[in-house]
Amino acid sequence: MWVSRLALRDFRSYESFDLDLERGVTTFVAPNGWGKTNLVEAIGYLSRLRSHRVPQDLPLVRAGREQAIVSARVHRGERHVTAEVTIKAKGANRARINRSGVRVREILGLVPCVVFAPEDLGLVKGDPGERRDWLDSLLVARNPRFAGVLVDSDKALRQRNALLKSLKAHPDSGLEGTLDIWDRAFAEAAAALVVGRRRLLTDLAPHIDEHFSGLAADAREVRREAVARYSSRIDYSAVDPEDDDAVARTVDVIVEAIVSRRAKEIDRGLTLVGPQRDDVELLIGQTPAKGYASHGESWSLALALQLAGWNLLRSDSGHPDDQPILVLDDVFAELDTGRRRRLAHIVAQAEQVLITAAVGSEIPQELVGRTVDLTEVSPAA
Numbered sequence: 001m002w003v004s005r006l007a008l009r010d011f012r013s014y015e016s017f018d019l020d021l022e023r024g025v026t027t028f029v030a031p032n033g034w035g036k037t038n039l040v041e042a043i044g045y046l047s048r049l050r051s052h053r054v055p056q057d058l059p060l061v062r063a064g065r066e067q068a069i070v071s072a073r074v075h076r077g078e079r080h081v082t083a084e085v086t087i088k089a090k091g092a093n094r095a096r097i098n099r100s101g102v103r104v105r106e107i108l109g110l111v112p113c114v115v116f117a118p119e120d121l122g123l124v125k126g127d128p129g130e131r132r133d134w135l136d137s138l139l140v141a142r143n144p145r146f147a148g149v150l151v152d153s154d155k156a157l158r159q160r161n162a163l164l165k166s167l168k169a170h171p172d173s174g175l176e177g178t179l180d181i182w183d184r185a186f187a188e189a190a191a192a193l194v195v196g197r198r199r200l201l202t203d204l205a206p207h208i209d210e211h212f213s214g215l216a217a218d219a220r221e222v223r224r225e226a227v228a229r230y231s232s233r234i235d236y237s238a239v240d241p242e243d244d245d246a247v248a249r250t251v252d253v254i255v256e257a258i259v260s261r262r263a264k265e266i267d268r269g270l271t272l273v274g275p276q277r278d279d280v281e282l283l284i285g286q287t288p289a290k291g292y293a294s295h296g297e298s299w300s301l302a303l304a305l306q307l308a309g310w311n312l313l314r315s316d317s318g319h320p321d322d323q324p325i326l327v328l329d330d331v332f333a334e335l336d337t338g339r340r341r342r343l344a345h346i347v348a349q350a351e352q353v354l355i356t357a358a359v360g361s362e363i364p365q366e367l368v369g370r371t372v373d374l375t376e377v378s379p380a381a
Contacts, residue, residue, distance in 0.1 A: 001076050001112060001322050002352035003043060009069040010062040011087075012038035019377070025348075025369030027355040034374045036356035040115065040327045042070045043354065046083055047113035047325075048137050049093075049104065049147075061089045074111055077321035083110045108144040112317070112324035114310040116331045120302040124289050128279035135280060138204075138309045139196050141324075142316055149192045153275060156182075156189035160271055168269035179262065186274065187254035191247045193275045194254075198230050198241035200312075201280065205229075207308035208301075212284075215300040215342050224285040226301055231281040233257075233273045299334060307346060326350040332362040340364050 008017040013035045028036045037053070041060075044052050051060060061068040071084040085107060086094040095104040122130040139146040160182045167176055205228060212226035230236070234257040239249045257273050258265065265272050282289040282301060289301055314323045326347050332340050332355075344364035347353055357363055360371060 001074065001317075001325060003072045003074055003111070003325065004080070005073040006039065006043065007069075007071040008039075008042055010065040011042055011068040011070055012060060012062065014038060015062065019372070021352070021354075022370055023352055025353045025355065025367050027357055027360065027363055027367075027369065027371045028374055029357055029360045029371055030374035031358055036358075036374060037117075037329050039374075040329050040354050040356055043072060043111065043325065044113055044115045044327060045070055045087075046072055046085060046107065046111040047115075047141065049085070049108060050137075052115045052117055052119060052329075057087050057093070058089060060087050065089065072111060075321075081110065083107055105144065105147055108140060108147055112141060112313055112322070113327060114306055114313065114324050115327040115329060116303060116306050117327075117329040118331065118334055120306060121298060121334075123302045123305055124282060124293065124298040128277075131280040131282075132275075132278065134305065134309075135197050135200060136193075138312070139193075139200055141309070141313060142200070143196075146193070146196055149189075149196065153189040153193045156186040157271055157274065157276055160186045161269070164265055164271065165269040167266045171266075176266070183255050183258050184251075186271065187251045187258070190254055190274050191250035194232075194236065194278070195239075195241050195246045195250055197275070197278070198236065201228055201230050202241065203312055204305075204308045207311040208304050211304035211307040211311075211346070212300055214346065215303055215339055216297060225283075226289075226304060227281075227283040228305070229281050229283075231279040233277060296336065296339065300339065303331075303339075303343060310350075321351075323351055326353045328353065328355045330356050330358070332357060332364070333359075341366070 002023050003021050006019050006021060008014045028039060030036050041051055041053060045060070051057070054060070066089050068087045069084065070087070071082060073080055073082050082098055084096040085104065088094070093104050095102050095107045097106065097110070123134055136146070136150055140150070163175070163179065163182055208228050209226045234253060236250065236253060239246055239253060243249070254274065258271065261272050284293055284297060284301065289298065293301065310324060310326065317323055328347065331343075335343065341364050344366040348366050353367065355363060355367065
């Protein structure tokens with residue numbers, strides 16, 4: 001799969017920008033501040049309906065404007081469609097496919113894309129929320145129905161938390177009795193997400209280890225296994241996520257866990273367990289990666305996580321024309337020569353690779369392709 005044209009209106013630093021793209025490797029080169037990342041962020045937004053840089057949409061709309069538009073012509077073999085999203089500074093976003101209005105969620109899956117960026121180091125060194133976001137984004141990319149699962153889970157959590165806050169402020173035995181209803185509602189919404197995450201990590205595990213070994217390889221190093229496993233305050237070990245009844249059994253496990261913490265949750269006015277507090281535990285050998293891995297190992301592991309996701313999306317597509325776009329946003333500047341070369345060898349297999357770099361010499365020879373000098377085609381941000 002590849003994008004042949006990208007058009008932006010009032011997106012980030014761009015008042016208006018249109019660019020024809022090609023298959024293979026394209027590198028956007030310019031000094032910092034010229035909007036390189038804004039371009040690849042736009043393609044990533046069409047893929048995920050969210051930025052890989054900021055949690056909210058408002059910063060994506062050019063200052064002083066009411067909306068931004070991102071449009072791309074997307075090719076799968078001989079077929080092509082134009083996907084467009086209007087990002088509103090206030091109010092609901094809108095979407096179109098081939099000029100016909102659709103629900104925004106219908107855009108998901110049309111532009112599969114995996115983004116590598118300096119922010120990815122947070123997957124190893126950052127807070128659990130960053131790892132949850134990565135896992136959930138990949139869930140949605142593989143199966144867009146999980147976008148609805150995430151919405152349902154978040155809605156049920158907010159409703160239950162509102163009730164707990166009311167009980168904290170104004171204890172009421174009658175109101176507390178309704179918690180049983182909300183316990184079950186939250187558990188049912190959360191269970192599908194938990195099972196989806198656990199299944200996804202099972203699929204990712206061998207690819208994470210394979211890519212970490214490849215990226216971290218060094219003649220002086222002893223090979224160490226990279227492990228990613230689901231971590232929760234709730235014990236799910238009795239439920240095999242691959243079983244047909246895994247979701248139903250997980251509902252019961254979650255209900256039991258939150259009921260056992262009811263007094264503490266009322267005292268805090270907050271739901272203390274569930275997918276909103278879970279994590280992905282990352283190990284190198286038997287050692288936690290966070291706090292112990294070297295800078296190079298942390299980068300290798302972060303890249304391995306993203307490459308593993310790319311592997312799954314490629315295998316899910318079942319056809320070379322459907323493999324996801326790869327975006328390397330200012331990544332090579334962060335890597336030593338050996339890791340640059342090994343990463344280049346892996347990603348060169350993609351049908352389309354989009355790279356940003358401040359200096360063209362950072363790009364390994366294996367990825368030399370078309371170069372777009374943004375100082376000649378766009379204003380500085």
